[in-house]
Amino acid sequence: MTLTPSYELPLQRALEAESVHIFREVAATFERPVLLFSGGKDSAVMLHVAAKAFWPAPIPFPVLHIDTGHNFPEVLAYRDAEVARRRVRLLVASVQDDIDAGRVVEDVGPHASRNRLQTRTLLRALREGGFDAVFGGARRDEEKARAKERVFSFRDEFGQWDPKAQRPELWQLYNGRHRRGEHIRVFPLSNWTELDIWNYIRDEHVELPPLYYAHRRPVVERDGMLLALNEFLTLLPGDEPREAMVRFRTVGDATCTGCVESTAATPDEVVAEVAVSRVTERGATRADDRISEAGMEDRKKEGYF
DSSP, rough: OOOOOHHHHHHHHHHHHHHHHHHHHHHHHHHSEEEESSSSSHHHHHHHHHHHHHHHSOOOEEEEEOOSSSSOOOHHHHHHHHHHHOOOEEEEHHHHHHHTSSSSSSOOOOTTOOGGGGHHHHHHHHHHTOEEEEEOOOOTTSSSTTTGSEEEEOOTTTTTTTSSSSSOGGGGGOOOOOOTEEEEEEEETTOOOOOHHHHHHHHHHHOGGGGGGGGGEEEEEETTTTEEEOOTTTTTTOOOEEEEEOSSSSSOOOTTEEEOOOOOSHHHHHHHHHOOOSHHHHHHHBBBGGSSHEEEEEEHHHHHO
């Protein structure tokens, strides 16, 4: 008996088709789109779908990485290999450049993170590049502020988002109208879930950084999270490092991205693990989302992805 891959089921086919439609709509409507690429699983799937949307032609827009300077080395290695394989142009905007120029001030101390500083760097990169549409890999199931987003999310000339002034999207009709200096954030994976993402990764054989699969590494437990020991993490009094078998459900700044204990070392095993999870990946492993009850929404209003 031949098993049908999950993405060939009606729901998975519909999700991919919707994302392909969104990519093509943007390419036909906007002058200078760009795809945000963090090297995480969602941006990897987004890039994979974009390649299918325009095949056999190349992807007709560059990818942009907002580099905090606190990245996992495995993610940077994957980023460089993936853009080379896809033959797309990589743009890198550095948070360190903004720190050096005095445009942002870096927090100090053991809990310091550059995550919030990304917003200023992102807005600078979009302004300098003249980009009018920005693809992001956010999904509505990740976090309640992201659940409020439309597929086409308008940003004003300051890069700000108003959750109370969003445009209707009936019958997959998207309004991309904007003035010079304004832009649209576009989320092709809005209607996907974490399980949909992993089913697609498995069935489409999407390459990912090895961090997403179980491996042994030194960790420290802090605030109910497991943080991987790395050059950017400052040990605090009372921290007790240990070695554990872990994997990452999401990848971000190495100072604030946690991992989970797991033995899931293949896409099939991750699918089985995610299927029974009752906590979203950001809720379980991102310290930057714990700033306040409305932490993500506040950052999005300032221009965060």
